[in-house]
Amino acid sequence: MNLLDKLVVWTIPIVPKFLVRKVASRYIAGTTLDEAVEVIKYLREQGCCATLDVLGEHIDKREQAEHAVQEYLQILDKIDQENLDCNISIKLTMLGLKLDLDFCLENTRRLVQRAKELGNFVRIDMEDSSCTTDTLQIYSRLKKDFDNVGFVIQAYMRRSLQDVRDQMKSNSKINVRVCKGIYIEPRDIAYKDKEIVNSNYSMLLQELLENGNYAGIATHDEKLVWAAYKTISDLRLSRDKFEFQMLLGVDEQLRRLTLKEGYKLRVYVPYGKQWYEYSIRRLKENPKIAGYVIKNFFGLKN
Ligand SMILES: Cc1cc2nc3c(=O)[nH]c(=O)nc-3n(C[C@H](O)[C@H](O)[C@H](O)COP(=O)(O)OP(=O)(O)OC[C@H]3O[C@@H](n4cnc5c(N)ncnc54)[C@H](O)[C@@H]3O)c2cc1C
Structure with a gap:
């Protein structure tokens, strides 16, 4: 961590909560499901x-996992009732991954099962490297019974290409979100060089798409978006084989440009009461995000 990053980490706790809220409100859809639904309807009007x-993540009591399951079940019903073009993204540490793998598997199964009944889809987010193997194991076990579940692969992880190949070998067609990865990981397991991460990103995407799998192309890096356009064109892919994905509040111009090309674009919409803890944790984990946010706040280009 360089000196500026360290400074960001030290000063975050003393930034007044109202100021953090002002900055975070661009990236977070509110504290209630109703607020999030309004954001989703607004995004729909724009074509997303x-x-x-x-x-919320890393719970330490079983009741908290049960609470999370109930909340997601309620979301699935709401999506269905309101006929929203929306699926769910879940973090396994919130469903008990660090407590007991089988307990987490059963909690996740309940969500995937309900999503299946409603014709919906569950994306399992990828968390830090201590979760990678267990997350892929839970995914594999669910994939045997369900086709409406997908996982996320991080291009900065050295193991990712092998993980994708292993999943392609043991499962029928897979649905994978490709991202760079947001956690700070040690060099022995993660690439540190931006160019290598980008090349690995494109390699993962190529591997998935040329083998007939579905890809969520999650990035705001225009170089990667361009490289994805090229891969799609080289492989003559039909538009039902992939989608672009971006975070709420990030580079809305790139979002519009991607939509203008006629591509499907999904926006990741986080919401919840734990917005403050979440924002602070994310900023501490990766102080570079603070740099992006500050530049956005003052209308500067990164
Ligand atoms: C839909 C989606 C789902 C994701 N799911 C996961 C996941 O499950 N696991 C995981 O580890 N990571 C996940 N990520 C995060 C991802 O790994 C990256 O950390 C993040 O997207 C930034 O990488 P980038 O590809 O946009 O490229 P970067 O080079 O980091 O960013 C390109 C440009 O985008 C802008 N930008 C990017 N991020 C932000 C931000 N947070 N705030 C403001 N501006 C920003 C900046 O202008 C920056 O210059 C997800 C990202 C997206 C879009």
């Missing part, structure tokens, strides 16, 4: 679909 994420 969405994926809903309830803020």
Whole structure:
């Protein structure tokens, strides 16, 4: 961590909550499901679909996992009732991954099962490297019974290409979101060089798409978006084989440009009461985000 990053980490706790809220409100759809639904309807008017994420992770009591399951079940019903073009993104640590793998598997199964009944889809987000193996194991076990579940692969992880190949070998067609990865990981397991991460991103995407799998192309890096356009064109892919994905509040111009090309675009919409803890944790984990946010706040280009 460089000196500026360290400074960001030290000063975050003393920034007044109202100021954090002002900055965070661009990236977070509110504290209630109703507020999030309004954001999803607004995004729909712009031509975007969405994926809903309830803020919160790393619970340490089983009751908290049960609470999270109930909240997501309620979301699935709401999406169905309101006929929203929206699926859900979940974090397994919120469903008990660090407590007991089988307990987490059963909690996740309940969500995937309900989503299946409603014709919906569950995306399992990828968390830090201590969760990678267990997350992929839970995904594999669910994939045997369901086709409406997908996982996320991080291009900065050295293991990712092998993970994708293993999943392609043991499962029928897979649905994978490709992202760079947001956690700070040690060099022995993660690429640190931006160019290598970008090349690995494109390689993962190529591997998935040329083998007939579905890809969520999650990035705001225009170089990667352009490289994805090229891969799509080289492979003569039909538009039902992939979608672009971006975070709420980030580079809305790139979002509009991607929509203008006629591509499907899904916006990741986080909401929940834990917005403050979530924002602070994210900023501490990756102080570079603070730099993006500050530049956006003052209308500067990164
Ligand atoms: C839909 C979606 C789902 C994701 N799911 C996961 C996941 O499950 N696991 C995981 O580890 N990571 C996830 N990520 C985060 C991802 O790994 C990256 O950390 C993040 O997207 C930034 O990488 P980038 O590809 O946009 O490229 P970067 O080079 O980091 O960013 C390109 C430009 O985008 C802008 N930008 C990017 N991020 C932000 C931000 N947060 N705030 C303001 N501006 C920003 C900046 O202008 C920056 O210059 C997800 C990202 C998206 C879009």
